Amino acid sequence: MPKAAPPRTTGLPATRLLTSLAPLLHEWLPRQRWFAGKGRPVTDFVLLTATELLPGFLHLLVRAEHAPLALPADAAPVPADCYQLLIGVRDQLPPRLAPALIGRATQGPLAGRTVYDALQDPQSAALLLERLRTPGSVGPLSFEHDPQVTIPPGLAPRLLGVEQSNSSLVYGDTFILKVFRRVQPGVNPDLELPWALARQGCARVPAPAAWFRTSEPEEATLGVLQPFLRGADDGWTLALASLAQDRPFTRQAFELGQATAEVHLALADAFPPVTLGRPQTAAIAAAMTERLDATAQAVPALAPHVSGLRAAFEAVAALDSAGTAQRVHGDLHLGQALRPADGSWSVIDFEGEPARPLAERRRPQPPVRDVAGMLRSFDYASCTARPPNPQWAKECRAAYCDGYAARAGSDPRDAAELLRAYETDKAVYEVLYEARHRPDWLPVPMAAVRRLAGA
Numbered sequence: 001m002p003k004a005a006p007p008r009t010t011g012l013p014a015t016r017l018l019t020s021l022a023p024l025l026h027e028w029l030p031r032q033r034w035f036a037g038k039g040r041p042v043t044d045f046v047l048l049t050a051t052e053l054l055p056g057f058l059h060l061l062v063r064a065e066h067a068p069l070a071l072p073a074d075a076a077p078v079p080a081d082c083y084q085l086l087i088g089v090r091d092q093l094p095p096r097l098a099p100a101l102i103g104r105a106t107q108g109p110l111a112g113r114t115v116y117d118a119l120q121d122p123q124s125a126a127l128l129l130e131r132l133r134t135p136g137s138v139g140p141l142s143f144e145h146d147p148q149v150t151i152p153p154g155l156a157p158r159l160l161g162v163e164q165s166n167s168s169l170v171y172g173d174t175f176i177l178k179v180f181r182r183v184q185p186g187v188n189p190d191l192e193l194p195w196a197l198a199r200q201g202c203a204r205v206p207a208p209a210a211w212f213r214t215s216e217p218e219e220a221t222l223g224v225l226q227p228f229l230r231g232a233d234d235g236w237t238l239a240l241a242s243l244a245q246d247r248p249f250t251r252q253a254f255e256l257g258q259a260t261a262e263v264h265l266a267l268a269d270a271f272p273p274v275t276l277g278r279p280q281t282a283a284i285a286a287a288m289t290e291r292l293d294a295t296a297q298a299v300p301a302l303a304p305h306v307s308g309l310r311a312a313f314e315a316v317a318a319l320d321s322a323g324t325a326q327r328v329h330g331d332l333h334l335g336q337a338l339r340p341a342d343g344s345w346s347v348i349d350f351e352g353e354p355a356r357p358l359a360e361r362r363r364p365q366p367p368v369r370d371v372a373g374m375l376r377s378f379d380y381a382s383c384t385a386r387p388p389n390p391q392w393a394k395e396c397r398a399a400y401c402d403g404y405a406a407r408a409g410s411d412p413r414d415a416a417e418l419l420r421a422y423e424t425d426k427a428v429y430e431v432l433y434e435a436r437h438r439p440d441w442l443p444v445p446m447a448a449v450r451r452l453a454g455a
């Protein structure tokens with residue numbers, strides 16, 4: 001088990017390190033599931049920070065610069081994304097680490113050496129946990145933990161093999177560390193909200209046990225460790241099983257509605273809600289319309305439905321008030337809910353929609369936004385079932401809203417215009433998400449678009 005080494009940053013000049021790494025990253029980075037710039041060629045890399053955690057184990061923050069796309073929607077300057085990379089450097093890669101290979105450097109200070117994804121190396125992964133166990137700083141990186149929580153030494157790491165927007169390591173089935181891949185300045189809501197919820201005594205969310213952050217080039221959260229919910233299945237898996245076995249899911253959907261309401265109530269206690277009057281309803285509608293227009297330019301299949309979809313946003317613009325806005329989950333779907341066989345729902349992944357700027361994700365929003373996200377998810381599940389089962393989705397959607405109303409004291413369906421607009425906005429987001437990440441799935445949100453535009 002590697003021990004945390006005394007702090008030191010790499011002595012290698014940043015520009016020279018990039019001479020070795022840039023040619024490899026050009027090949028490797030766009031292939032990663034968490035690479036956000038799909039379809040936008042990388043023109044250049046800028047090394048923002050390089051920290052040596054151990055000899056041959058580097059922590060890097062790298063900015064990927066993009067060329068503007070030919071598509072009109074992307075003709076505006078394309079924002080550069082900053083990625084967190086944990087890089088291993090060895091003379092030879094042992095066969096067990098072959099899948100982690102990034103490439104063999106041919107130039108610069110690492111010429112002739114093999115570079116690989118260190119999160120796939122159990123030794124490096126173990127060192128990361130060791131750092132979190134023993135708080136302190138290494139260069140711009142700070143490692144911190146909740147003093148109330150004991151993190152035992154020597155927990156065996158394994159990299160989670162699931163499709164995700166970040167990379168997660170499970171330690172001894174006791175803790176899970178999410179390493180954020182796309183880093184934006186500021187506190188990440190996936191640390192901020194679960195921490196606040198834990199302080200409110202909300203048991204629906206695994207409480208952060210430890211985290212690490214950088215102070216350079218700007219303050220940003222880099223990773224969060226939380227208890228691993230052993231033996232839990234996510235709602236997506238459970239929903240698909242229910243569809244495959246033709247079993248009802250309404251009880252689970254009702255309880256999920258209750259769990260969502262509890263999270264919302266605790267968030268409203270932790271972060272004061274604000275009232276939404278006419279200027280705000282107009283602003284919400286304008287932002288949704290803007291996203292719709294931009295998406296229709298990027299994904300031509302959406303274009304014929306734009307005027308039909310706009311009606312939902314115009315109905316919101318016409319509202320004099322829309323209740324309150326508060327901190328919400330921001331990307332709630334069945335995959336973000338976990339449930340042990342004999343337990344109750346927990347909610348994870350408070351990062352919000354990864355494609356949106358952090359400042360936007362941290363803004364108060366109407367809670368029906370989360371409800372709309374989950375309603376879309378029931379629709380997704382029913383569409384991927386063979387044969388598709390719209391009746392299943394209808395019953396789950398109703399049960400989920402019933403459960404929410406029972407716990408929150410207000411029924412999200414009463415805010416009909418807002419709910420419809422958020423469902424439409426989510427379907428539009430999904431069209432872009434699927435077009436960029438999983439083109440085979442595009443028919444699922446497109447079916448919802450046709451329905452929402454035509455009704």
Ligand SMILES: Nc1ncnc2c1ncn2[C@@H]1O[C@H](COP(=O)(O)OP(=O)(O)O)[C@@H](O)[C@H]1O
Pocket residue numbers: 160162163164165166167168176178206226227228229230232234335336338348349351
């Ligand atoms: N506390 C936890 N306990 C058990 N499994 C978890 C926990 N947190 C996350 N997971 C698993 O890790 C997966 C990825 O986590 P998530 O927070 O959704 O990452 P991402 O933001 O990268 O998509 C989830 O789908 C879930 O299966």
Ligand SMILES: O=P(O)(O)O[C@H]1O[C@H](CO)[C@@H](O[C@H]2O[C@H](CO)[C@@H](O)[C@H](O)[C@H]2O)[C@H](O)[C@H]1O
Pocket residue numbers: 163164165236331333334335349352353354373376377378380381430433
């Ligand atoms: O879980 P993430 O934070 O990475 O969220 C992104 O990926 C999700 C897919 O993994 C995507 O969710 C969409 O597909 C789900 C089924 O795979 C479905 O349940 C959701 O309703 C649907 O939105 C999510 O939108 C995206 O942000």
